[in-house]
Amino acid sequence: MPEFSTEPFFEIARRLEMQGETGWLAVLAPVADSTAALDQLQTELQSILQKPARVIQLEPSTFEGLLEALHQPDDDAVILSSGTGLKREKWRSLDIMRSALERKGPVILWLATGDVANLVEHAPNLRSFIGGSIFLAGPDGGIMTETERQERLKQLSEHFQLTDQEVVRKAEVGELSNEPEFVEWLVLLDRGDLV
Amino acid sequence: MPSSVTAPEGQLSRRDKYRAFILAFNPAAHPSDVIQSGLVIEDLHLSLYRNLAARADLEPGSQQLLVGGVGSGKTTELLLARRWLAGQGLVLPVYVDVSRYTDLSSFNPGALLASLGIYLDAWVTTDDEAQASSGTAKLPEIDAKIFDFAYGKQEMRSIAPHDNRQTYDLARGILGGQITVNIPGKLKPPFPSLSRDIREIQAPLEELLAIIREVRKDVVIIFDGLDRLLEAATFWSVVHQDLRLLRKLRVSVIATAPLSVLFGAGVGQTISDHFDRVQHLSVIASDHVSGLLQSVLRKRGGTELLHPFLADSICDYSGGVLRDLISLARDAAEEAYVSDRDSITGADIEKVAHQLGTGYLRGLGPEAISTLLQLESSKSFDPSQPGNVELLLTRRVLEYSSTDFRVHPALLSVIPRPEPKRA
Numbered sequence: 314m315p316e317f318s319t320e321p322f323f324e325i326a327r328r329l330e331m332q333g334e335t336g337w338l339a340v341l342a343p344v345a346d347s348t349a350a351l352d353q354l355q356t357e358l359q360s361i362l363q364k365p366a367r368v369i370q371l372e373p374s375t376f377e378g379l380l381e382a383l384h385q386p387d388d389d390a391v392i393l394s395s396g397t398g399l400k401r402e403k404w405r406s407l408d409i410m411r412s413a414l415e416r417k418g419p420v421i422l423w424l425a426t427g428d429v430a431n432l433v434e435h436a437p438n439l440r441s442f443i444g445g446s447i448f449l450a451g452p453d454g455g456i457m458t459e460t461e462r463q464e465r466l467k468q469l470s471e472h473f474q475l476t477d478q479e480v481v482r483k484a485e486v487g488e489l490s491n492e493p494e495f496v497e498w499l500v501l502l503d504r505g506d507l508v
Numbered sequence: 509m510p511s512s513v514t515a516p517e518g519q520l521s522r523r524d525k526y527r528a529f530i531l532a533f534n535p536a537a538h539p540s541d542v543i544q545s546g547l548v549i550e551d552l553h554l555s556l557y558r559n560l561a562a563r564a565d566l567e568p569g570s571q572q573l574l575v576g577g578v579g580s581g582k583t584t585e586l587l588l589a590r591r592w593l594a595g596q597g598l599v600l601p602v603y604v605d606v607s608r609y610t611d612l613s614s615f616n617p618g619a620l621l622a623s624l625g626i627y628l629d630a631w632v633t634t635d636d637e638a639q640a641s642s643g644t645a646k647l648p649e650i651d652a653k654i655f656d657f658a659y660g661k662q663e664m665r666s667i668a669p670h671d672n673r674q675t676y677d678l679a680r681g682i683l684g685g686q687i688t689v690n691i692p693g694k695l696k697p698p699f700p701s702l703s704r705d706i707r708e709i710q711a712p713l714e715e716l717l718a719i720i721r722e723v724r725k726d727v728v729i730i731f732d733g734l735d736r737l738l739e740a741a742t743f744w745s746v747v748h749q750d751l752r753l754l755r756k757l758r759v760s761v762i763a764t765a766p767l768s769v770l771f772g773a774g775v776g777q778t779i780s781d782h783f784d785r786v787q788h789l790s791v792i793a794s795d796h797v798s799g800l801l802q803s804v805l806r807k808r809g810g811t812e813l814l815h816p817f818l819a820d821s822i823c824d825y826s827g828g829v830l831r832d833l834i835s836l837a838r839d840a841a842e843e844a845y846v847s848d849r850d851s852i853t854g855a856d857i858e859k860v861a862h863q864l865g866t867g868y869l870r871g872l873g874p875e876a877i878s879t880l881l882q883l884e885s886s887k888s889f890d891p892s893q894p895g896n897v898e899l900l901l902t903r904r905v906l907e908y909s910s911t912d913f914r915v916h917p918a919l920l921s922v923i924p925r926p927e928p929k930r931a
Contacts, residue, residue, distance in 0.1 A: 376611035386698030412608040430871030444835025
């Protein structure tokens with residue numbers, strides 16, 4: 314059976330940042346430690362998008378309650394969590410109210426394993442907003458290994474033709490761009506304090 | 509950190525180039541913004557919007573349905589129709605996405621009328637000409653009636669002597685045989701019953717329409733979002749009372765409807781018969797010669813990162829579903845960007861088509877997969893079968909005409925094939 318692409322959380326956040334203010338994507342929660350993973354996703358989103366990220370539980374929620382939560386405020390990032398999974402009626406109801414879910418800030422659907430089938434089956438209008446942007450959170454919840462960290466630092470260094478030390482120095486004197494790649498770079502160097 | 513840019517020249521321009529591309533291909537962007545940005549090809553569906561709008565304009569009280577699958581471009585056509593009507597100067601076109609304001613998953617006839625009433629009321633109270641022509645019309649009274657109907661009200665009602673609730677209610681301090689009852693509004697979800705007569709809003713609507721017709725010739729109401737009611741029977745139960753009254757009021761209606769209205773057995777036909785016109789917005793077949801889908805990509809600046817033969821590949825994988833076309837282009841650019849490539853490659857397109865197809869595959873049982881494989885091999889498909897309507901509604905099967913059905917190409921590329929039997 315074909316599977317969705319697995320991406321670390323910072324990569325998911327980076328994709329969302331590229332999608333712009335009204336981006337939508339879905340993340341399949343890992344089976345183990347999903348609460349910790351959700352916290353981590355929230356942190357990555359705040360760091361990369363440089364805006365607050367909230368978690369909203371889809372169940373229980375009424376039309377009015379969800380509307381209020383999504384639109385007050387409507388420009389931060391929200392993670393709509395399906396918890397342990399939603400019933401088909403709930404997906405149908407969410408699908409019907411898709412227009413009401415549209416907002417200025419990005420939306421991430423945090424889905425339990427069985428939810429993608431229900432999303433496709435009972436919420437085709439919501440699914441169409443997401444397209445192919447459905448990703449699996451890695452089994453480690455998106456935490457990078459040391460090798461992955463070093464590889465990413467090397468990529469960034471080659472791409473921007475800067476060394477790690479130069480990036481830190483520029484950040485310290487306020488000359489570094491606030492583009493997400495530089496934020497990511499500082500976080501990977503454990504210098505998130507300079508962001 | 510300040511927002512100064514210190515990366516070498518060329519690096520951030522690559523990011524800017526990708527970002528501009530990705531923003532132009534945003535499947536979640538509202539069509540009004542896309543039209544405003546000039547990214548829409550207006551005659552993509554042979555100026556369908558003009559035909560819908562012209563009929564609504566020429567035949568007051570006419571009722572037209574725009575039927576199409578998810579992501580086929582219905583809202584864009586409706587918004588273009590509204591713009592065309594507004595440009596004629598004599599008609600007041602009203603566009604309402606009902607699902608934005610009310611929970612249509614509850615069974616709520618009256619919601620369409622309430623939405624129209626609120627819009628007309630707001631228009632009359634803010635338009636100088638309408639104000640001047642309203643004469644003796646009691647606008648505050650009309651306003652109150654409309655809002656009560658939409659959002660609900662409290663009313664005193666007498667308790668009949670035989671009503672066994674009397675003692676119970678009196679025990680709670682209700683005097684004079686009167687009780688206060690809450691009458692729910694039509695736009696306040698959820699509400700439980702159909703106890704109120706829908707004609708209650710007829711008089712205030714007639715008064716508002718009379719004022720507007722002094723200033724403009726007529727009103728055309730465009731209801732979007734009703735296609736979210738995927739099942740034909742549900743769609744009909746929500747709209748039919750409202751549409752009956754709108755015809756009586758000689759207000760032209762253009763409304764969206766789900767594909768099940770066209771292809772569902774029984775009730776679908778009944779619904780179609782009710783309307784003066786049912787327009788099907790079918791999927792656009794990918795055709796490298798006519799290049800219609802390719803022109804959608806070009807209009808949004810697709811050539812910036814896409815070689816023409818790769819654009820063909822995206823068009824093919826989309827199956828002609830416009831929102832999937834937009835999504836695939838966006839996702840391919842995103843993939844190329846995070847992979848540090850300077851433009852989109854064939855591998856990026858394959859990967860994102862696989863992602864899209866995998867989504868469509870989720871939840872399909874062996875029977876549905878068998879139906880899809882049979883459709884692929886024999887080209888035969890009976891859309892009136894309940895399970896097959898589901899395949900249409902979820903876009904796993906695409907309708908190019910009333911007789912031409914095909915499996916979504918992205919889905920087809922990931923469907924597991926049965927092992928060939930060994931001799």
